[in-house]
Amino acid sequence: MEMDTALNRTRRQTLRCGALAMLLAAGVLRPDEARAASRAGFEAQTLETALQALGGVVARQADIVLTTPDIAENGASVPVTATSRLPGTTELYLLVEYNPRPLVAAFAFAPGTEPEVQTLVRMAESSRVWAVVRAQGKLHAVAREVRVTLGGCGV
Amino acid sequence: MSESIKIRASVQDGLATVRLRLTHPMESGLRRDPAGKSVPADFIAELEVQHQGRSVLRCDWSGGMAPNPLLAFKFKGAAKGDRLRVLWVDNRGVRSAAEAVIG
Numbered sequence: 245m246e247m248d249t250a251l252n253r254t255r256r257q258t259l260r261c262g263a264l265a266m267l268l269a270a271g272v273l274r275p276d277e278a279r280a281a282s283r284a285g286f287e288a289q290t291l292e293t294a295l296q297a298l299g300g301v302v303a304r305q306a307d308i309v310l311t312t313p314d315i316a317e318n319g320a321s322v323p324v325t326a327t328s329r330l331p332g333t334t335e336l337y338l339l340v341e342y343n344p345r346p347l348v349a350a351f352a353f354a355p356g357t358e359p360e361v362q363t364l365v366r367m368a369e370s371s372r373v374w375a376v377v378r379a380q381g382k383l384h385a386v387a388r389e390v391r392v393t394l395g396g397c398g399v
Numbered sequence: 400m401s402e403s404i405k406i407r408a409s410v411q412d413g414l415a416t417v418r419l420r421l422t423h424p425m426e427s428g429l430r431r432d433p434a435g436k437s438v439p440a441d442f443i444a445e446l447e448v449q450h451q452g453r454s455v456l457r458c459d460w461s462g463g464m465a466p467n468p469l470l471a472f473k474f475k476g477a478a479k480g481d482r483l484r485v486l487w488v489d490n491r492g493v494r495s496a497a498e499a500v501i502g
Contacts, residue, residue, distance in 0.1 A: 283444070286461050321465040340463060344429050348463035354455045357474040358414075364465035366427070 285337075285347045294339055294347040295376065298383060302376060305330065305384035310375040312388045319367040319392040326361055330379035333359035337378075341387070342371035367392045404485050406499035408477075415477035415501055417448065419470045419485060427462025443468065446487040450477060462490075477501055 285297030295302055311325040326336055336359060339346045348365045359377070367373075372387040405420040421443060428440025442462035448455050455474045479501055486496040 283459055286459070343463055345427065345461055345463060348461055350459040351472075352457040354453070354457075354474070356476050357455045358472065360472060362469075362471040364469055366425075366463050366465055 286345065288347060289344060291339060291341045291346045291374070298337060298376065302383045302385040305377070305386060308375050308377050308384060308386045310373065310386045310388050312373050312390050315391045315393065316367060317393050319369070319395040321364045322367050322390060322392070323364050324373060326375035328359035328377040328379065330377055330384060332380035333377055335378040336361060337376040338365060339374040339376065340365060340367050340371050341374060343368050368395050403495050404497035406483055406485055406497060408483055408499060408501040410477045410479055410501050413477060414473055414475055415450070416473050417471065417483065421468045421487065423467060423489065425462055425464050425466045425468060429462070440490055442490055443487045444490045446485065449484040450474065451481055
């Protein structure tokens with residue numbers, strides 16, 4: 245998607261701010277080809293294939309703290325906090341096992357950024373939520389069960 | 400559009416806490432509307448946060464993120480008055496960016 249055509253096609257108003265146009269011209273976000281390569285796993289339809297796409301071999305790990313509600317009343321917006329205590333953490337992934345596309349988010353931390361994120365995810369149904377951490381090149385994971393009383397992907 | 404990105408940032412002992420609130424439907428493309436019609440995918444695919452021009456966090460997201468996403472994180476080496484910049488691009492190629500000063 246070339247920028248001009250994409251912007252002409254939708255939400256043209258995004259470009260009305262001159263300062264923003266300058267930011268866009270600076271081309272800070274990665275080119276489309278690079279982005280596509282980094283999105284391995286997002287199309288996966290099972291937890292297993294998503295984890296394989298991230299590099300496979302996941303060790304269960306107590307040094308990742310995953311905080312979720314036990315029961316989520318609204319699956320459209322479930323709070324998740326994940327913290328890695330593993331040295332050399334560079335990336336953190338959030339997955340919802342029974343979502344149609346389990347991989348929800350990937351976060352890449354620059355040196356000096358704490359390996360912790362707090363956000364909200366959609367849950368189609370009751371499922372385990374996974375936090376997967378890449379530390380010193382290896383994947384580690386923890387999971388927590390969340391019961392959803394109103395699903396978030398179909399509603 | 401800067402109003403689609405709200406940035407709150409504070410710093411204590413050099414550790415900045417950043418809270419983002421983004422206005423976006425975050426449609427996965429798998430949902431159906433009440434009439435049974437498929438709702439097209441429309442989600443922020445990539446987001447980057449920069450501190451004084453240096454990237455501190457990069458995110459790749461799917462439509463599995465909650466609508467109007469919230470994100471909080473922390474990074475070291477910040478001072479009051481430093482500039483933060485947030486940029487995103489969605490799956491349709493729409494881009495947005497905003498700047499804020501750490502308070």
